[in-house]
Amino acid sequence: RGAAMDRLKTFEGIPHPFDRKKRMVVPSCLKVLRLRPERRFCRLGDLSSEYGWKHGSLIERLEAQRKVKSDTFYKKKTASKKAKSQALKSVKLSGDDQAILERCGYA
DSSP states (O other): OHHHHHOOOOSSOHHHHHHOOOOOOOOOOOHHHHHHTTTOOOOOOHHHHHHHHOHHHHHHHHHHHHHHHHHHHHHHHHHHHHHHHHHHHHHHOOOHHHHHHHHHHHH
């Protein structure tokens, strides 16, 4: 148990190499699936704030800013994807061009 705690790394927020990566949900780790309803639980932020951690409000503010940026990025991405699909539908190719694309695996 001591070695595991020595290897444990914790961060406030998301550190540099991981803040640009796609975030995923691991269903087998969800609290709803892992804990029985009658079991007690606590959140790390609540536990830390009880023992003197003072940065909870900062993390909440930064997380709210991240969600706003993420939302605008997602809206821009979906609009771009929609425009691209409409542009692809409107393109008319000749038979020769279509054959070349199929040979290369693009059609």
